[in-house]
Amino acid sequence: MSTSAAVDPHDKMRARDVNKVARGEQAPRPAHEYGTVSPPPPPSSTQQHTHTNTNNEDSELRGSSYQTCYVKYVEYHRCINQKGEKAPECNKLDTYVRSSCPTQWIAEWDRDRLDGKFPEAI
Numbered sequence: 001m002s003t004s005a006a007v008d009p010h011d012k013m014r015a016r017d018v019n020k021v022a023r024g025e026q027a028p029r030p031a032h033e034y035g036t037v038s039p040p041p042p043p044s045s046t047q048q049h050t051h052t053n054t055n056n057e058d059s060e061l062r063g064s065s066y067q068t069c070y071v072k073y074v075e076y077h078r079c080i081n082q083k084g085e086k087a088p089e090c091n092k093l094d095t096y097v098r099s100s101c102p103t104q105w106i107a108e109w110d111r112d113r114l115d116g117k118f119p120e121a122i
Helices: 009-023 055-083 088-100 103-115
Strands: none
Touching: 055 088, 055 103
């Protein structure tokens, strides 16, 4: 049976670091002074910059996002018809549609679907 007490490995590391400081091999950490946190940035650096697009770029961006939302909306409703509302795949599609697509588009598509005017077969 050993009579020596178990030494925490972290204490060993601390002892080595203190010894290095004593020998001049390692500089001690400077003491933290109250109020040494850097000041906040000026408001001008944190304001959101507005990106100005030309009408052509706007229509291209709207077109691609509209098309993506439309496709995901159709996929979601097809998934519901095939697998039911509780299917995890359908929940993922629903989350995508609800978080990525504007509510006006979804409301318009829902209205068209209920009125029988929706152009896609679901």
